[in-house]
Amino acid sequence: MYTLTGISKSFRSRGGTVTALHDVDLFIADGEWLAIQGRTGSGKSTLLQLLGGMDRPTTGSVNLDGQDLAALSERELTQIRATRIGFVFQTFNLIPTLSAVENVEAALVPLRTPAARRRGRATEAIAAVGLADRAGHLPSELSGGQQQRVGIARALVKEPKVLLADEPTGNLDVDTRDEILSLLDQIWRTNGLTLILVTHDSAVAERAERTAVMHDGALTIKPTDTRIG
């Protein structure tokens, strides 16, 4: 469970200081699917970075299961990213020189999983996203949707508690978008993990249990449950 209290995040730029997040409070329950919606530059990706322990807030605390991520060392944050948080990226971010299954294996490397078990788990994860027959293919040999499936397999192979997805369908056509959303929905239901999805697309946000809207660094929670079932 996440508890964000009084989060602000500022960046220095040539033009002065830019405040990306301003006094954000947020509670995310275990097993919840939360969509964070907003326009480009609204601060939603910055919020995702703080939730993922990839950055620290300027002020406030990001509490994950009783641990304030803002107060942890880089080593501890790395450990949390390696074990408890899975990431799905808009641009898939697969290692172009590794095959699909090797890309998935890469997520298990920090866990020091033995090679045979690592390959076995990666193969299972690839199969779980419907790409068993593409396991040995390079990312360049896969379609956008298939690459995102590999990205999802990579995020899930370590069985994380939280799945953070940054515009996971942003680079996909509508049909593929729906396929990926269905896959995420299925995973969320099956694995019982917390799914936090950043999107600018209302159609995507509508699939979530709850939607938070970012606007100029401020967060508002939509009052109604818009989840489609």
Next chain:
Amino acid sequence: MFALTYLRHELRHRARQATLVIVGLAIGVGLVFTTTATSTAVSNAQSTVLHTLDRIGADLTVTARTPSDGSRTSAPAAGDGSGTSLSVDGGAVLDSSAVDAVARLAHVSGVADSLVLTEISPPPAGSGAIPTSTRIDGIDVTRPGLGPYAAATLRSGRSLSRSDAHADVAVVDSRYATAHHLGTGSMVTVDEFRLKVVEIVDQTAGSGAASIYLPLAIAQRLPAGPSSSTLAGKVSTIYVSASTAADIGTVEKELAALLPSATLTSSRDLADAVSGSLDSATTLAHELGTWLTVGVLLATVATAVLLTLASVGRRTRELGTLKAIGWTSHRVIAQVMAESGAVGLVGAALGVAVGYAGISLVNATAPSLTATVDRGPGAGGGSSSLAVHLTARADPSTLAAAILLAIGAALAAGALAAWRTSRLRPAHALGDLE
């Protein structure tokens, strides 16, 4: 091991860039390898030449300075009436007492003296040939170990010993012996002296070697002085060795003070007196070789660094992603360094092959070099020339240095890339920050 799989894939998929770095390293290493081996070969050749020409075990050679008025210690040889003349090589002599004085100097470990004479024999009447000269060296058998005779190799017979100090015996150079049909036990005539040949020696041409060696006391009885006087109590050359290499300068100063009218010649002077194509090659190897090596080294390192940095720059998102999914900075840096190290290893291996090829090329195509040493008045005057074949060899230290160079250059590039990698934040995986 996943790191090796990743490494292998990276190098294979970025083959063009890796090849560029590898080729750059290989050329750099190969050139350094070849240049160093060639430079060493030239230095060795020069050392060989110096050893051959005048490497007689002495650090310094003392000779009497030739009189400035041109008067020389020479006279027609008496006795055979053939017109043969004897003269002191260099035309001047020192008193034997100088030898003992030199031996008493604090930093002197060895001294030898000799009286070098030149016998000029006119050609047979009407032959049209030029006169022949024979170098005759009267050596002090009580002070062995220095001088051309000490550098000669026994071919047959026995070496001269202290007991031969006043004996009518001679040692003959093997080429002279062949030309004059001499062998051990034969008799050789020098002026009116008939000397028994007790030893035939092999000597390197141009080493300042004499055709005939005889005891100093016998040489001093030869009529080679002014007005056919003998040279009793005179020597022409004193060979001096210093206690240590560091003492040579001190000994040189002491000798200059002790014998102000004598000429001193050191090994350094001899090296300075080497001319000819070998000298040019030495200069070329040292000057051009050094700059070439430095230039290639810098270019190699710069190329490796730039290409590796460019590669890491292109992989910002990839490396950021690895950090985002839980790879530690150390693991990511190790991966980048391992890639650089692997490129360095391959570059080193290829560079060694290029180096060996370069050395073979040098050995196959290098022209025969000649070295000419102007012996100067201090070494008896005149000049000696030798043909030298350049033989470049790869020695283990050069090999190790070349390999370390390639790996070092690659790791230096990797270290810079790693430094850049260490500054990457996992947030780079998400692209531009909002």
